[in-house]
Amino acid sequence: MSFISKLSKGLKGAAQALQSDEYEINGTKIQCIHCGHQHFELGEAQLNTAGFTFINLDWANESASILACKKCSHIMWFAKSVKKVV
Template sequence: MSFFKTLRKGLKGAISAANADRYQINQVQIKCVHCGHDHFDAGEAQLNTAGATFVGFDWANRSASVFVCKQCSYIMWFANSAKKII
């Protein structure tokens, strides 16, 4: 990512902190277990296993939903996918 794209992304995050993303899993809104904040950056991470990695089948492993609290940066992992709250 270029310097300007990174800068724009950082500024966009700082300016739109009030419009940050909120999510729910199984009809329950996600809140940070550390600070109670409810705005997160979301992503996915692969749940690698030693056996699949050993034989080169990492792509076959499941993925997890990952949420980073925008206030304290605590990271939470969920096996189920999340739904964005509008």
């Protein structure tokens, strides 16, 4: 296999990975609890606490992963980071 064909194959795989919109957590593929769809938009939100906000340390709060279903728009929150399914 030539260098060009290997490079082409690698770039195609990278492009597919970037377009992937399926996620998993702890080895389990995530599906929408409302409609059963498995394609999501990924986001992140800060889990603010009153104590840290009071002393202007919001940046020190933990974050949550947010998945919005592309079919029904149901939003699910995860305390741990979700992983993209390749």
